[in-house]
Amino acid sequence: MTEPNTQPPRPAGPEREEILAELLVLRFRRGDSRAFREIVERWEKRLFYYLRRLCGQEQESWDLLQQTWLKALRGLGGLREPRKLNAWLYTLARRSAADRIAALAAENSRRADEAVLDEIADDSPGPEEFADAALVHWGLDKLELPQREILTLFFLEDFSLAEVAEILELPLGTVKSRLHRARSALREVLSREGGLR
Amino acid sequence: MSRERINLRDNLLAQERVSPELESKYKEELNKMFTEKLSVPKSIGTFILAGLRLLIGLAEI
Numbered sequence: 001m002t003e004p005n006t007q008p009p010r011p012a013g014p015e016r017e018e019i020l021a022e023l024l025v026l027r028f029r030r031g032d033s034r035a036f037r038e039i040v041e042r043w044e045k046r047l048f049y050y051l052r053r054l055c056g057q058e059q060e061s062w063d064l065l066q067q068t069w070l071k072a073l074r075g076l077g078g079l080r081e082p083r084k085l086n087a088w089l090y091t092l093a094r095r096s097a098a099d100r101i102a103a104l105a106a107e108n109s110r111r112a113d114e115a116v117l118d119e120i121a122d123d124s125p126g127p128e129e130f131a132d133a134a135l136v137h138w139g140l141d142k143l144e145l146p147q148r149e150i151l152t153l154f155f156l157e158d159f160s161l162a163e164v165a166e167i168l169e170l171p172l173g174t175v176k177s178r179l180h181r182a183r184s185a186l187r188e189v190l191s192r193e194g195g196l197r
Numbered sequence: 198m199s200r201e202r203i204n205l206r207d208n209l210l211a212q213e214r215v216s217p218e219l220e221s222k223y224k225e226e227l228n229k230m231f232t233e234k235l236s237v238p239k240s241i242g243t244f245i246l247a248g249l250r251l252l253i254g255l256a257e258i
Contacts, residue, residue, distance in 0.1 A: 036235060037231065045213075046210065048213070049213055052213065058215060059219055062222070065223065066223060069230065130205070131205065133212055134208075134212055136209060137209055137212035
């Protein structure tokens with residue numbers, strides 16, 4: 001007979017990430033400077049990848065990442081929902097980029113014209129469909145900025161559509177349509193040109 | 198996030214090619230920022246603590 005498991009269940013997946021984020025923020029607020037370094041180490045690569053998909057230039061991406069950390073350092077003490085640290089960091093990164101990248105600013109002004117498709121299934125991209133990282137990495141750069149951006153967010157993080165809507169400052173319906181279009185565009189690029197590489 | 202998605206993300210991040218020079222310049226700037234911004238509250242805290250110790254020490258005399 002096996003012993004009954006008396007250990008409380010360990011949180012898994014997104015919940016664990018959120019708890020970890022909250023702990024880091026609380027440690028930072030208590031004056032633990034190592035907490036901020038841990039935040040940087042944990043998110044640095046992902047934010048750099050995201051920023052580089054936005055602006056293309058490496059030097060500029062490093063600069064924007066640095067600006068993002070500066071903003072984070074200033075704002076972390078007042079972050080209202082520490083569990084949302086992940087989405088908040090992407091929001092800061094995007095705002096840093098929007099201040100400097102004309103294409104992103106132009107994209108922001110065009111978004112009002114974007115048609116929203118009705119009745120779209122909530123189908124975030126999964127590994128079943130896009131499993132080849134090298135191909136996806138190559139394909140992302142072939143997409144237009146809005147599609148590249150939304151897919152990058154979905155490939156890097158386990159964000160809900162609502163969180164993506166918050167980061168992109170877009171209505172939920174627009175996020176759904178954009179994701180749907182972006183998936184189709186990537187699929188098309190990979191099937192049309194991917195095989196020719 | 199499922200194991201497959203984490204793998205995909207890690208593999209995607211591994212595709213990114215960066216210039217070691219630019220990366221080390223960024224790290225240098227970041228360290229400078231850490232030293233300037235993160236060490237300030239510590240210095241202030243140390244200063245306040247030293248002041249309190251001095252006051253307590255004076256009161257004991």
